[in-house]
Amino acid sequence: MVVRKDGDSDSTLVWARPEPPDRPAPAPLSRDRIVRAAIELADRDGLDAVSLRKVAAMLDAGPMRLYRYLSTKEELLDLMVDAVYGEIPRPDPADGDWRTALRSFAHGMRQAALRHEWFADLLGRRPHLGPEALANLEASLAALDGALGTGDIDSVIQARDAVNAYVIGALRSEITERRTERATGLDEHQWQVASSSYLNQVLATGRYPTLARVVSDAGDRDAQAKFDTGLDYLLDGIAARLGV
Known part of the structure; x- marks a missing residue:
């Protein structure tokens, strides 16, 4: 179970959680942009290189901003895997x-x-x-x-x-x-x-x-x-x- 920062406990899987509203400044973010950046990093440097900190740096965003879109690295890996499944006819x-x-x-x-x-x-x-x-x-x-x-x-x-x-x-x-x-x-x-x-x-x-x-x-x-x-x-x- 994930304990969210507002104090409310939430066991909902990432697929069922609504994405937060877009905040264009200082850099626009979305789950899709986060996942695409993580995939680019993994393709280039391998899975061990993927971290929320490195992905945030690629997107010119602070790591804490990413936690509005996902709660753990495991959720990021789940999202990456599903994005690749989306490439399969x-x-x-x-x-x-x-x-x-x-x-x-x-x-x-x-x-x-x-x-x-x-x-x-x-x-x-x-x-x-x-x-x-x-x-x-x-x-x-x-x-x-x-x-x-x-x-x-x-x-x-x-x-x-x-x-x-x-x-x-x-x-x-x-x-x-x-x-x-x-x-x-x-x-x-x-x-x-x-x-x-x-x-x-x-x-x-x-x-x-x-x-x-x-x-x-x-x-x-x-x-x-x-x-x-x-x-x-x-x-x-x-x-x-x-x-x-």
Whole structure:
């Protein structure tokens, strides 16, 4: 529960609290301007760089002014996440093609995370209850619900949760690899070359025959191809399980 400065306690989530009236002097503020500045800061310097003080400085405002629009940094992070959800095209469940709808959702999430790497860090931490996040959730649930046509809402939720879990895991893995490349200056191929001597020694022991086949025979795939292949495996499994 947040205790407001006027002494009244208020547990209302930020989405349900009205925004205070605009005060153009000394610098105009709004939740949207605050969120956009925070996103710019996170895109440039990473999530750890985001603070109410730094965001206020970007907007030429005192930090205390920001507390009229939000109460905590966690609320700011919630608003940032929802703004990114707003960039994700929502599938139309009315066409009845649940696979296309869920694939569109997954691709939209991936593209959003590639634009805003910090977005992947905040996925799965707690439920996202902003209007844009809920609209995306509604669209994906409706697409599955329409395809099943059985009223089995538990199956709808579990299938959608499985897709969401795959997307979050795949995105975090891809973003981690991108960050590692930047930190080390080595892309995946360069890292493989640098580690090949050690790996060849390990494989020569014969203790890892299947891994040896992977190293020698598996084809190279880019991040998009790996993401799509894994997603197709999952969607095929959902189709087989639910008979759709």
